Amino acid sequence: MCSTTFTARVLATAIPLCWCVALLTASATTPVIPLTPAQQRQFESGRMLFDMTCAACHGFDGQGREGLGANLVTSKYVQAPPAVLVRILTNGKQGSVGVMPALMGQFSDSQFANVLTYVRRAWGHTASAVTTGEVLRSRQSIVRTGPWTDRELSAFLTDKRRDPASVPPR
Numbered sequence: 001m002c003s004t005t006f007t008a009r010v011l012a013t014a015i016p017l018c019w020c021v022a023l024l025t026a027s028a029t030t031p032v033i034p035l036t037p038a039q040q041r042q043f044e045s046g047r048m049l050f051d052m053t054c055a056a057c058h059g060f061d062g063q064g065r066e067g068l069g070a071n072l073v074t075s076k077y078v079q080a081p082p083a084v085l086v087r088i089l090t091n092g093k094q095g096s097v098g099v100m101p102a103l104m105g106q107f108s109d110s111q112f113a114n115v116l117t118y119v120r121r122a123w124g125h126t127a128s129a130v131t132t133g134e135v136l137r138s139r140q141s142i143v144r145t146g147p148w149t150d151r152e153l154s155a156f157l158t159d160k161r162r163d164p165a166s167v168p169p170r
């Protein structure tokens, strides 16, 4: 009788505790939205394009190469709104690592979407896939030619209402 009461008490304490731990764990991890089969195909095409075009400077592992390309595993831009990435690919970027050339005109909107889908899901990243429509809309709103700088792009990250396309060309 005594041991039954004891067991009941232990259970009464343990069950709510388990719930608490389970709830805390669930809220700490944001669920990763799986890619659809079509997005998975985008990812695979994007990987080929990345390996052929971007890896020379950024490395196949995305960790960057000194003086040649920034680290895309730790970059704050990779999982930012795709509009920021479209700007980097379209006009290039200049900063402490070096200069990334503008890739505008070399790739179609769907190729940009594929390579960005790859970059945003590779190396542990869990950001959304990018559609051709998103690339088209972002690209059409860009009215400059020079490479972007960290100052301009960071402003876009902290204030979502401020579109970097509105920054006049240098």
Ligand code: HEC
Pocket: 050, 053, 054, 055, 056, 057, 058, 067, 068, 069, 070, 071, 072, 075, 076, 077, 078, 085, 088, 089, 093, 094, 095, 096, 097, 098, 099, 100, 101, 103, 115, 116, 119, 150
């Ligand atoms: C000729 C070399 C070169 C090529 C090719 C190149 N990049 Fe870059 N990329 C750079 C450099 C250099 C930077 C960093 C510029 C700076 O110092 O701010 C950069 C920056 C970036 C950034 C921003 C990262 C950050 O935190 O600054 C992204 C995203 C990016 N590149 C993606 C790509 C993708 C995707 C491709 C292929 C389609 C590509 N790059 C091709 C050289 C290159």
